[in-house]
Amino acid sequence: MKLLNHELIGRVPEVEKEASQQVSSQKSKRNKTYPSHQPTEHAEALKGLLAALPTEPEMNGIFKTKSGWWNSWRESFGLSWGDEGDSSLEVFAIRTFQTGHPALVGSLLLCFALSTGDFANYLSSVEHWILNNDELAGSIYGLQCLMGLGLCFMSSLQPRRAWATYRKANTLLQLAGIHRTHRKSNSLDTIFWQLFSADRWVSLLIGLPYSVPENLCDLYIPPPEEESLVNFHYRHLSILTGRVIDCLQSDKSPTLSTVTGVDEKIDEITAHLPFGYLDLEQIRRCRDAKDRHTRAFRLAHVHSLKAQPYMPLFLQGAQGDKQEYSRMACVRSARTLLEAYLLLHESDPAAARTDNSIKQSAPSALTAAVIVFLNMLGYGRNDAAGAVQERAAEKVYDDGLIERTLIALNSWSEDQPGSLSGQCHATLKDLVKSSRGLHKGERREIVVPYFGRVTVDRKEGPSQAADPWLETSSGEGPLLESNADSIAAWPALYDDFYLTYSGPWTAQDDYVGGLVDNADAAAAFDWIAEPGHGFCQY
Known part of the structure; x- marks a missing residue:
């Protein structure tokens, strides 16, 4: 496989010429930072990464049959890979070979890993040549590659490596001062918020502290009228994820007043969204698939955060008004989270099976299902005799919810x-x-x-x-x-x-x-x- 003489370079489909021309018009600007001919000190890294590429017939097969996730994935993570004109995985691959930056080749390998599920074949090369090279990892392309590497580690059942990867990426951000200056550039701003949010997401998921101190960062978020509502909401929730982790990582059990305070802050931020934006019935009636996808994910994100701080109070298993309120709040959010993911699955099962952003949600769906299941079996309950019959309908619904979740996860x-x-x-x-x-x-x-x-x-x-x-x-x-x-x-x-x-x-x-x-x-x-x-x- 030869980087600059790759056969794909001369085989741009007619429908993608416009995107290719846009890439060419931006090439001189990019080359100021990332020249096509890499310094000789990166030649070994480039050679090692190229050796991990699949054969051209295998690559063509991936482009044709296994790259349908590309657009939804890039939208979910804010164009973390490639330029805006990279309308398909194949166009991104063409630009990667034209540019020749090792970290871009690393990102392409991650794309092949996500397409095929063969993480063993691809991740080790990216980990060795990019993650372990601070100069390459600290570039914009390198930081984008680390963002994808962490997601691949999550997909390959290696969450602690994902946590360590995001920890290193945020360290490189701070060494370069990007945590303070990221607003000077759209690309820097995007990658900063991606890594800042990913660090908190993985930390919350596996019960570890986050790495980036908020008081040292520029966390200014433009008001909704100056920023897209989705970005406004997502970035504020990323900050509030830190408050949830603070509750859970405290050496003392969280108090109900602390937990409800975090819950109220989540509601305050969510109130900026249009009325009915996160209403489940309205989302179901939404005919635009992209809008329905975005709104369902926002709904799941909100209730994932709302359920987590109540979990310790629910799982203590003690009786009392505080535990009962916490149990109800935790289970209610867990149900809504499952309903959001099931809406995504059941509205288009075929698309859900190939959507990596949905697959990444499997651990959250699992946790929510376990909460609902424990509640269904009576964990932490002290029901009066008259309440048993009232809960019959709830049990029927929850049982069906768990069965539907099993079907979705299997799919x-x-x-x-x-x-x-x-x-x-x-x-x-x-x-x-x-x-x-x-x-x-x-x-x-x-x-x-x-x-x-x-x-x-x-x-x-x-x-x-x-x-x-x-x-x-x-x-x-x-x-x-x-x-x-x-x-x-x-x-x-x-x-x-x-x-x-x-x-x-x-x-x-x-x-x-x-x-x-x-x-x-x-x-x-x-x-x-x-x-x-x-x-x-x-």
Whole structure:
């Protein structure tokens, strides 16, 4: 494969000539920073990256059949790869070969990894030649590459590497002073907010502190009339993600007043969106697919943040008004989050299967489904006798919601059990199946990645049905029948079932030691990094 004599350069389709001309008109400006002929000190890096490229027939196959995610992905992450004129993955590849910057070649390799799911073949070269080279990684193309590398690490079940990658990228931003001067350039401003937000997103997901101190950064966000509403909302929520992490990472259990304060701030920012913008029914009626996609993601983002700070109070399992309010708030947001993702899936299942931005949401969907599931089994509840019948309809709906989530996760996996979505599907299925099939005197421990360990006990001895509705759940519903991996229908939920939770979202004094000493607990936040393994299986 020869970089500057690649056959693709002379084979630009007629429909893409306009985009190619735009790239050429900008070439002289780009070359001031990134010349086509790279310095000799980067020749070895360029050679190593080129060696990892697929053959030309394989590359053409990817362009034709596996690159449909390109536009939605770039829109979701603000053109993190390529210029605005790069209307397809093939056009981006052409410009990469014309420009010859090693970090652009690294980004192209990441695109091939996302297209094929073959992360083992591509990520190691990018990690070796770009991530470990501060000069290349610290360039604009390099920082864009690190943004994509972190997302690929998430997709390949390596969240801690993603966290470390974003930590290094933000360090390079600060070394270059970009955290203070990013508003001088649109490209710098875009990459700063991408990496600032990604650092907080991954930190929240795996229960670790964020790396960028807010008081040292220029975090000015133009008012809604000067900025797009989506950017305005997303950037403010990125800052508020830090407040959620502060609640969860505090050495003391969060108080209800602190949590509700964060909740109210999220509502204040969301109030700037047009009336009904995040109304689920209005989103369902939206005919513009792109607008529906954007609004559903905004809805999921809001309720992901709103659910998280209430989780410790809900998972304490204690009784009282504070716990009951927290449980209701947490479950309500978890339901809405699932409804938003299911709307994206069910409105166009074929498109959802190839949309990497939806697949990246699998861990959030898994966590929300576990919250709904625990609530359905009565975790943390102390219902009065008269409330049981009132909850029957809620249980029916929640059961269907979990089944639909299983179907969606299985669909997103594209028959790849080791993928991010595939492993989330397997974990949720295992949790539900183990609880449904538990016999007297048995105990099951299920490790839920990004969440913790759930233990289900069923005591020996006589018992009576605690919920009349569950006694009638004898047949599989139509949604369940449509799932190729269908699981047994619910038996009656008896009063000898006991649920316990162990994980980072509770203020247990002995949890840190347990996480260090217990392989099962550690597995919840430390997925196996070797290719082809995915989650730990127990």
